[in-house]
Amino acid sequence: MKKELYTPQDLESxxxxxxxxxxxxxxxxxxxxxxxxxxxLWTMRQYAGFGTSTETNKRFRYLLEQGQTGLSVAFDLPxxxxxxxxxxxxxxxxxxxxxxxxxxxxMEDLFRDIPIENISTSMTINSTAIIVLAMxxxxxxxxxLPLASLRGTTQNDILKEYVAxxxxxxxxxxxxKLIVDIFQYCSEKMPKWNTISISGYHIREAGSNxxxxxxxxLADGIEYVKLALESGLQxxxxxxxxxxxxxxSMNFFEEIAKFRAARWLWSNIITNRFHSTNEKxxxxxxxxxxxxxxxxxxxxxNNIIRVTLAALSAVLGGTQSLHTNSFDEALSLxxxxxxxxxxxxxxxxxxxxxxxxxxxxxxGSYFIENKTKEICKDVEKxxxxxxxxxxxxxxxxxxxxxxxIQDHAYKLHVNLDAKIDKQVGVNCFVEESEQDFTLLKVNxxxxxxxxxxxxxxxxxxxxxxxxxCLAHLQNAVQAxxxxxxxIIDAVKxxxxxxxxxxxxxxxxxxxxxxxx
Amino acid sequence: xxxxxxxxxxxxxxxxxxxxxxxxARALKDAGMEVIYTGIKQTPxxxxxxxxxxxxxxxxxxxxxGAHNHLFPEIMKHLHQHxxxxxxxxxxxxxxxDDIPFxxxxxxxxxxPPGSSLEDIVSFIRANVPQSTND
Numbered sequence: 001m002k003k004e005l006y007t008p009q010d011l012e013s014x015x016x017x018x019x020x021x022x023x024x025x026x027x028x029x030x031x032x033x034x035x036x037x038x039x040x041l042w043t044m045r046q047y048a049g050f051g052t053s054t055e056t057n058k059r060f061r062y063l064l065e066q067g068q069t070g071l072s073v074a075f076d077l078p079x080x081x082x083x084x085x086x087x088x089x090x091x092x093x094x095x096x097x098x099x100x101x102x103x104x105x106x107m108e109d110l111f112r113d114i115p116i117e118n119i120s121t122s123m124t125i126n127s128t129a130i131i132v133l134a135m136x137x138x139x140x141x142x143x144x145l146p147l148a149s150l151r152g153t154t155q156n157d158i159l160k161e162y163v164a165x166x167x168x169x170x171x172x173x174x175x176x177k178l179i180v181d182i183f184q185y186c187s188e189k190m191p192k193w194n195t196i197s198i199s200g201y202h203i204r205e206a207g208s209n210x211x212x213x214x215x216x217x218l219a220d221g222i223e224y225v226k227l228a229l230e231s232g233l234q235x236x237x238x239x240x241x242x243x244x245x246x247x248x249s250m251n252f253f254e255e256i257a258k259f260r261a262a263r264w265l266w267s268n269i270i271t272n273r274f275h276s277t278n279e280k281x282x283x284x285x286x287x288x289x290x291x292x293x294x295x296x297x298x299x300x301x302n303n304i305i306r307v308t309l310a311a312l313s314a315v316l317g318g319t320q321s322l323h324t325n326s327f328d329e330a331l332s333l334x335x336x337x338x339x340x341x342x343x344x345x346x347x348x349x350x351x352x353x354x355x356x357x358x359x360x361x362x363x364g365s366y367f368i369e370n371k372t373k374e375i376c377k378d379v380e381k382x383x384x385x386x387x388x389x390x391x392x393x394x395x396x397x398x399x400x401x402x403x404x405i406q407d408h409a410y411k412l413h414v415n416l417d418a419k420i421d422k423q424v425g426v427n428c429f430v431e432e433s434e435q436d437f438t439l440l441k442v443n444x445x446x447x448x449x450x451x452x453x454x455x456x457x458x459x460x461x462x463x464x465x466x467x468x469c470l471a472h473l474q475n476a477v478q479a480x481x482x483x484x485x486x487i488i489d490a491v492k493x494x495x496x497x498x499x500x501x502x503x504x505x506x507x508x509x510x511x512x513x514x515x516x
Numbered sequence: 517x518x519x520x521x522x523x524x525x526x527x528x529x530x531x532x533x534x535x536x537x538x539x540x541a542r543a544l545k546d547a548g549m550e551v552i553y554t555g556i557k558q559t560p561x562x563x564x565x566x567x568x569x570x571x572x573x574x575x576x577x578x579x580x581x582g583a584h585n586h587l588f589p590e591i592m593k594h595l596h597q598h599x600x601x602x603x604x605x606x607x608x609x610x611x612x613x614d615d616i617p618f619x620x621x622x623x624x625x626x627x628x629p630p631g632s633s634l635e636d637i638v639s640f641i642r643a644n645v646p647q648s649t650n651d
Contacts, residue, residue, distance in 0.1 A: 077530035077581055089559070092586025093530050166532015166556045206535050293535070297629040330630050332612045333582065406538050413539050417634050426631040439612050442582065513555045 006366035014369050019264065023318075023359050027267040029260050029372065030360035031318040032283040037356030042314075043321035044346045045122060045287065049074030049099035050333055051446040052453075053109035056099040060114060062336070066343060070321060071152075072122040073110070074098030075132070080167040082128045082501025085450045094447040097333070098124075102454045103494045107135040108142075117145050121152035122197070122287070122321075127169040129156040130178045131500050134487040137190075141492075153194035153243055153287075156182060159220040159392055160199050162511070163401045164206040169501060172393050174508035178483065179224065180231045185484040187237045194243040196224060197287060204247035205293050207409020210258045211375055213247060215382035216392075216401055218265055222383075223392040225274055235274045239281030248310040248317075249291040255310070256362060257371035259317025262286070264376055288314035289323040295330040299425035299433050303327035308345050315349055316362055322346055332439040399516035406516070454496065461494040469493050470503055477507045521549045521645050523574040526563045527556045528591060531581035536608055536630070540576055543634040544641070549574075560587060564594035567603060573645050577607040577624075584611055585618065592622050602646050608632065 014020065021027055024034025033039070046063055048071075049056045060071055075098040078090040084102050085094045094100050101107060111121075116139070125132045133154050140150055158175040161168040168175065179196065186195045200217035208216065221242065228238050246262065248255050266284035270276045290310035295303045304327045311324050324342040326334030334342070350356060362368045389395045396402070415421040422428050469490035476486045490500055525541045527534060534556055541553040552570050554563075567575055575595070577588065588607065595603060607619065608628035616627050626640055 081530060089530070092583035093581055096582040097531065161532070164532075166534065205533075207539075293630075296631055298631060330610065332610065406542075409535050410539055410542050413543075413634060416631075423631065427633075435613060439614065515553055515555055 006370055008366065010366045010370040014373055019373060020363060020369060026271065026279065026282050028263040028283055030363050032263065032285055032320070036318060036359040037315070037350075038359060041350045041356055042319055042346075043070045043120065044068050044343060044350070045070040045072045045321045045323055046339060046343055047072040047074050047124065047289070047323050048339070049076075050097075050440075050442055051095040051099065052450055053099055053101065053106040054112075055446070057110055057112050057114070059336070060110075063339075063343070064114070064119070066340065067347065068343060070120045070122065071114075072323065073124065075123070075125055076100045077167070079132070079497060080125060080128060082131070082169050082497055082505075084496050084498040085447065085454055087498060092447075094450050096442055100446070100450045101132065101135070102450070102496050102498075103457050104135050104138055104491045105453070105457050105494060107132075107139050111139060116140060116143075117149045119151070122155075123153065124155045126155055126158050126161050126165070126167055127175060128497060128501060129154045130182055130483060130487055131491065131497050133182060134484065134491045137488055138492045141488075147189045148191055150190055151192045153197050154182065155199060155245070156196040157199045157220065157245075159223060159396065160202055160216075162396050162513075163216070163405060164202040166513075168511050170504060170508040171511045172396070174504070175511075176224075176227050176393075177480075178504075180227055180233075181482045181484050183228050183233060183238045183241075184231065184482055186241065187233065191241075193241065194285075195238065195241050197243050197245045198224065199245040201245050201247045201289055203405060204249060204291065206405050207293075207412060208405045209408050210249070210251065210254050211378040211382065212404055212408065214258060214262045214265065214375065215379040215386075216405075217244065217246070218262070218269065218379065219383060219386045219392040219395070221266070222269065222273070225270075226391070229274070235270070235276045236278040236281050239270055239274070239276055240278060240283075243320075244284055244286035246286055246288050246319075247291050248288050248314040248319075250294045250306065250310065252309060252313055253367060254371060254375075255313035256317045257368055257375055259286070259288075259314070259319065260360075260368070260372045261375035261379065263318070264372070265379055285320045287321040287323070288317070288319040290314070290325045292325055292329060295325060295327070296423060296426050297330040298430070300327050300331060300435075302425055303330070304341060304345070307342060308349075311345055311349055312355070315355060318360060328437065328439060333442065335438065335440045337437075399514060402516045457494050458496070465493045466490070466495050466499070469495055470499060473500065474503050474507070477503060521574060521641065522570065522572040523549050523551045523576060523641070524563070524567050524570055524572040525551060525553045525576045525578065526558050526566070527554075527578050528558050528560060528563060528587045529579050529581045529583045530557055531579065532556050533580040533609075534578070536580075537576075537578035540578070540608065540634070540637065544576075544638065547638045549641070560590035560594050563591055564598050564600065567595065567600055568598045572603060574604045574606070574641055577605065577609075579607070579609040579611070582610065584609070585615055588619055588624060589622050592624075604641065604644050604646065606637070606640070
């Protein structure tokens, strides 16, 4: 039922200390830092990558020159699912949705002349996260940088791949083992690295609602924490380095309440379920990306406005970093011009509006606080249900999560078709518009160049050493050892991503999707 | 009673964005068609083979990875090799306008960008499905 007006009555069940409190203090509803943007703006971090590593390196340096404050690497699909560029499965996909990485040589070109010790680098990589992170570590070691200086994030969230994103390789159990290997390695050597970015973004893009986005993300988070504890880590060894990733969609106030609710919930989960005593473990730090699914292919310039509103929700919701989508992304990969407008959108919010001058400016609003509490309650119902099913892995295996998402996605589309929900330019205010801007074309020659580069490296490297490293890795897999170091050793000898992934495939098997 | 229209919804390429494919599969089912959805990461060859085995009238392709200009011609080639030229092929996803003439030329009859109406797709299939079947 729609409620049109909120009054002090709607705050009767809201307790200031337990539900709202102060920024920088548990339960962190109002933000994870006490000064929030008054001291430092959110990190403006545009997800980018296409073609060869040399080309993406140029885009990265351009973005840094334009005032971007962190990098976010998009990898192509072959890299994400552990195939080399010359695998026949990959024809037409090399360098398409991201940069192509076959070996450490590509990583060296990708970060050429970029001081990785001074920036933070986020990498959207999941089933092959351990290999790509190994390459980043190898790059740092070759530059004689202390690993403790590296800042950044590996997405490394496999559970959402099974329900929403699809770049899985292995079945859940061995995939989870690789994640815990990264937790262990980084808790010792890379104290500034966010080992995982537990992602609701893709769950929402797949069609979930806001409550499901938070619920399934937290349920994934709970599963990762349980596994890490089972492996012998202590909660406060790794929980401070867990990070999250959410969507910001068009339901403006609901999104703000969602971000606040997510922080409250995580703080309570870490405190009550997992008995953390470290405040840093309880702080949910998250990245936000504006919703891609809310962009329209019709009258695409209107997407600039949509992105602005979604970005504003994220800022009012207290995000730590933000990617704003480009207006042409319902049509193709974004052009440099479209990316610049998207970045400028954040800069205008950050520097012209005075919005960052007040911490959690909507705190105390009858509507926002009531909505925040309502989302918390609805999410808790889902979490209880997932607990009763035996946890998130079980809930995914039975298809429950997938079905919940699909049902909502279908409902959204039917509502649009029936004009119950409105989308400007799609089901109302429709006009045939001429497209008066150009779209990005990924150079088809890239694929050939990338394959030629791969073949040259395979010829020039010390193949005996490579085989030795791969054999050593295989032994480590069979022994159930932590695989981080053996993989670092292999990538340093220019073993390819597919060679390494194939060792794992052989031992772990491959996951095939069940259709629900 | 005439035979219901049989549709294969297939996702070629390596991308995992299956929201659109699943919505279409369900909408066509709700419209009384028989729908087979085979999941993500299908090769052109496996798509043609499934189309043959399942004796479908319509093939709906969904792709968001940008590899359509390579993969769609491959699929059309494999359909032809299996003598399946009668199948009505349609596609949806992130497909730039500039690529549409080429895709139409190779035999893809309709291309649906994000935001397309389910009703439009259902009526297009009903109007264009090969004559032997009609519900």
